[in-house]
Amino acid sequence: xxxxxxxxxxxxxxxxxxxxxxxxxxxxxxxxxxxxxxxxxxxxxxxxxxxxxxxxxxxxxxxxxxxxxxxxxxxxxxxxxxxxxxxxxxxxxxxxxxxxxxxxxxxxxxxxxxxxxxxxxxxxxxxxxxxxxxxxxxxxxxxxxxxxxxxxxxxxxxxxxxxxxxxxxxxxxxxxxxxxxxxxxxxxxxxxxxxxxxxxxxxxxxxxxxxxxxxxxxxxxxxxxxxxxxxxxxxxxxxxxxxxxxxxxxxxxxxxxxxxxxxxxxxxxxxxxxxxxxxxxxxxxxxxxxxxxxxxxxxxxxxxxxxxxxxxxxxxxxxxxxxxxxxxxxxxxxxxxxxxxxxxxxxxxxxxxxxxxxxxxxxxxxxxxxxxxxxxxxxxxxxxxxxxxxxxxxxxxxxxxxxxxxxxxxxxxxxxxxxxxxxxxxxxxxxxxxxxxxxxxxxxxxxxxxxxxxxxxxxxxxxxxxxxxxxxxxxxxxxxxxxxxxxxxxxxxxxxxxxxxxxxxxxxxxxxxxxxxxxxxxxxxxxxxxxxxxx
Numbered sequence: 001x002x003x004x005x006x007x008x009x010x011x012x013x014x015x016x017x018x019x020x021x022x023x024x025x026x027x028x029x030x031x032x033x034x035x036x037x038x039x040x041x042x043x044x045x046x047x048x049x050x051x052x053x054x055x056x057x058x059x060x061x062x063x064x065x066x067x068x069x070x071x072x073x074x075x076x077x078x079x080x081x082x083x084x085x086x087x088x089x090x091x092x093x094x095x096x097x098x099x100x101x102x103x104x105x106x107x108x109x110x111x112x113x114x115x116x117x118x119x120x121x122x123x124x125x126x127x128x129x130x131x132x133x134x135x136x137x138x139x140x141x142x143x144x145x146x147x148x149x150x151x152x153x154x155x156x157x158x159x160x161x162x163x164x165x166x167x168x169x170x171x172x173x174x175x176x177x178x179x180x181x182x183x184x185x186x187x188x189x190x191x192x193x194x195x196x197x198x199x200x201x202x203x204x205x206x207x208x209x210x211x212x213x214x215x216x217x218x219x220x221x222x223x224x225x226x227x228x229x230x231x232x233x234x235x236x237x238x239x240x241x242x243x244x245x246x247x248x249x250x251x252x253x254x255x256x257x258x259x260x261x262x263x264x265x266x267x268x269x270x271x272x273x274x275x276x277x278x279x280x281x282x283x284x285x286x287x288x289x290x291x292x293x294x295x296x297x298x299x300x301x302x303x304x305x306x307x308x309x310x311x312x313x314x315x316x317x318x319x320x321x322x323x324x325x326x327x328x329x330x331x332x333x334x335x336x337x338x339x340x341x342x343x344x345x346x347x348x349x350x351x352x353x354x355x356x357x358x359x360x361x362x363x364x365x366x367x368x369x370x371x372x373x374x375x376x377x378x379x380x381x382x383x384x385x386x387x388x389x390x391x392x393x394x395x396x397x398x399x400x401x402x403x404x405x406x407x408x409x410x411x412x413x414x415x416x417x418x419x420x421x422x423x424x425x426x427x428x429x430x431x432x433x434x435x436x437x438x439x440x441x442x443x444x445x446x447x448x449x450x451x452x453x454x455x456x457x458x459x460x461x462x463x464x465x466x467x468x469x470x471x472x473x474x475x476x477x478x479x480x481x482x483x484x485x486x487x488x489x490x491x492x493x494x495x496x497x498x499x500x501x502x503x504x505x506x507x508x509x510x511x512x513x514x515x516x517x518x519x520x521x522x523x524x525x526x527x528x529x530x531x532x533x534x535x
Contacts, residue, residue, distance in 0.1 A: 037223040039247060039529070042230030042239075047207045050190040050198060052171045053122050053183040059167050060249075061227060063526035064209055065105075066171035066192035069096055069115070069164050072437040072522045077161045081110065081172065081193065091156030091477045098147040102216045104174035105191040112143040117175045118183075119151070125184035133445055133474065134163040134170070156475045158482065159441045166437065167525055195220045195530040204229050221517070221533035237262045240510075247511045249527055261320070263510050273513050279324065279331035279504035280524040281435030285309075285380070285396075285428050286421070287498050289459030295376050296427045297459055300358030301405075302497035305428075306344045307351035308399050315503055318391050322508060326501035328494060334439050336486035341494045351403045362404040369404035377406040381420060381429040384411035389430050392502065424455035432505070437522040444470055444489060460496040 047058040052066045069082040082096040102110035119141040122129060129135040137157050142150045153160065164170045173183065174191035190198045195217065196209040207227040211220045230239070240262075266272040285305070287296045295301045311325035327344070330337035360369040360376055369376040380396070382389040390411060397407040407428075412420075420426040434442040446452030448467050457463055466489060473485035493499055509518055509527070517532040 037221075038225070039222050039532075040226040040228055041247065041249070042228045044230070046204045046229055047201065047227055049186075050201075051183060051187045052168045052173055052192070053118075053125065053187075054128070055168070057168075058227070059525035060527060061198075061207065061209070062171075063167050063194075063521075064196040064225070064529055065190060065194045065198055066168075066173065067194050068166065068171045069098075070161050072162060072165040074522060077165060080165075085161075091158075091475075092153045094151040094153075094160060095144070096149045096151070098149065099216060100147055102193050103214065104172075104176075104193055105197045105212060106174050106176055106189065108174045108176050108191070110172065110193050111146050112149040113146075114172060114175055115149045116141045116143050117178070117181075118172045119170065121178065121181075121183040122169045124182060128184070129169055131442075132163055132166070132169070133157065133441075134160055156477055158474065158476055162437060162441070167523065196225060215530075217530070220530040222529060225529060240266065247509075247515065249507070249509050263508070264320075266510055271512060272510055273518075275509045275511070275518050276322070277507040277520040277524075278333050279326075279506055281439075281505050282326050282329060282331065282433045283323070283502045283505060284326070284329070284431060284433070285500040285502065286426075286431045286453065286456050287428055287500065288424060288426050288455050289457065289496065289498050290424055290455045291427065292459065293374075294427065295360075295371075295374065295378055295405075298358060298360075299460075299496055300354050301360070301376065301378075302500065303344070304351040304354045304403060304405070305400065306497050306500050307347045307354070308403055308405075309396055309500065309502060310346040310399060311502055312346065314392055314395065318388055318395070319503060323503035323505050326504045328501055329443070329490060329499045330433060330440055331504045334436065336440055336483055337490065339487045339490050341491060344497075348399075348402055355403065355405075360404070367401065367404065368406045375406065376404060377408070378427040379408045379410055381410050381412055381417050381426055383414050383417060383430060385414065386430075393430070421453070421455070422451040426455075435505075435524050440486060440490075441474065444486075445474065447493070456498050457493065460492070460498060462492050462496070466492050 043058065045058070047061045048056040050057045050062060050065065052062050067081050069080060070085070071078045071080040081099055081102060083099050085094060085096045087094055098110070098112060098115065104110060104114075108114070119138070123135065123138055126135050134157060137153045137155060138151060139154050140152045142152070144150050172193060173187060174189070177187045177189040177191050179186055179188055193216070195212050195215045197212050198207060199210045200208040206229065209225040209227070211223045213219045263274055267274045287302045287305075288294075289297060289302075291297050311327075315321060315323055315325045328337070328341050332338040355369060355376070358371070360371045362369045380393055382393045384390075393409045397409055400407045417429055420429060421431065433439050447457045448454060448470055457466060460466070469485050469489050473482055473489065476482040476485060505524070507520055507524055511518060514535045515532060516535055519528055519531055521528055
């Protein structure tokens with residue numbers, strides 16, 4: 001994943017997405033406007049450029065407009081715009097049979113030629129998409145007949161279908177919206193095949209999406225959705241209280257726009273329901289194992305830090321129970337992550353013993369341990385715009401004092417922290433896994449990337465073995481072998497304690513009880529609006 005992509009994606013992620021509905025003072029209690037046919041959602045940021053082959057746009061909004069060949073579900077990859085597919089014995093050729101009843105919003109037919117033009121448009125801007133490994137492996141895209149498309153890869157790559165299912169970039173926009181046969185320099189319209197059409201957009205004010213009545217999957221129940229740019233925080237909550245806002249959807253990477261107490265207050269009123277998804281990602285502290293001669297290079301120090309973090313208190317007191325304590329890099333509901341790993345709970349005595357055995361001695365009268373003249377002193381970088389990260393950092397700082405470790409805290413912009421991660425200029429920093437549906441393959445691929453976690457993993461004793469297994473797992477065609485390789489990979493980084501988990505984040509929905517059909521996708525960036533309906 002490129003540094004620029006990290007910055008863009010992170011900027012999106014930390015802005016909370018809030019869904020709202022406004023139609024007089026009792027909208028929240030009735031749960032509807034226009035007899036239950038309209039939702040208005042408020043967003044802290046404009047939907048931005050909705051070109052699905054670039055990255056500034058709102059992912060929830062793009063998920064309403066555009067679709068992929070296949071869909072990632074709890075039960076695995078399922079058909080979407082492709083009815084079926086075949087994979088060659090060597091794992092290099094994917095042949096898709098397309099639906100024959102699909103049109104773009106502008107009336108253009110969806111067919112193999114449209115798929116070819118879209119995939120080639122993405123590939124012509126390959127450097128922009130290098131974060132997604134599939135972009136480096138597509139050799140050709142060929143039309144076999146009107147509704148048959150063939151994708152040829154340079155080598156087998158098992159996450160191919162998973163990466164084709166993501167919100168972007170391998171989704172489809174009408175070729176009539178291309179500019180000079182391309183999309184990398186912009187598009188002339190936002191015509192997808194999805195359940196909603198973008199019908200109006202006034203920058204930094206609102207965007208309106210209307211139901212695609214000719215949608216191949218059936219017209220959506222909610223006929224109109226408006227994204228309204230609204231200041232986050234108290235303004236949004238007051239609007240919610242007054243009934244001007246009836247639906248709140250908070251993504252899992254920042255919950256400062258409407259706090260948990262406010263959510264609970266709404267639920268206690270009896271008019272609202274709170275629904276949370278399964279864990280979507282893991283918040284963690286990343287350690288720089290490549291920093292030779294520094295305390296963080298020592299596995300014992302990293303393990304002692306792990307034992308010194310009271311995750312249950314962080315979960316209950318800082319996140320008010322909206323995030324659960326994490327004990328591994330991935331939660332067990334992530335594919336291939338249900339692996340038996342050593343448990344490291346909150347245990348200061350064990351942390352002290354590990355340090356003592358590793359030669360980190362606390363001299364009489366001193367507050368900080370030393371080893372060979374070096375102090376057990378480290379720096380932890382956190383996002384200056386995240387109040388929860390700052391609070392966690394201060395809490396962990398105070399706890400580490402109890403084991404004789406000194407932690408200096410530095411708050412910086414997220415772009416600066418991303419730069420530190422890629423250059424190796426850090427001891428410890430806050431980060432998080434890519435989350436569903438990008439994991440485990442995306443986070444694990446990043447172990448080898450200098451723009452991501454290379455400095456985190458390169459200093460461990462088994463780094464060469466780790467990288468070899470990562471190369472093997474991504475091209476493995478055998479499920480049993482793949483499971484075994486992932487178990488080995490996760491065990492290596494767990495034993496080395498380079499990714500120190502804190503909490504698992506989920507998507508939280510606060511909605512009127514009259515709104516039914518609320519569910520989640522296998523991604524933290526979208527909601528299936530088309531499944532919703534009012535009682």
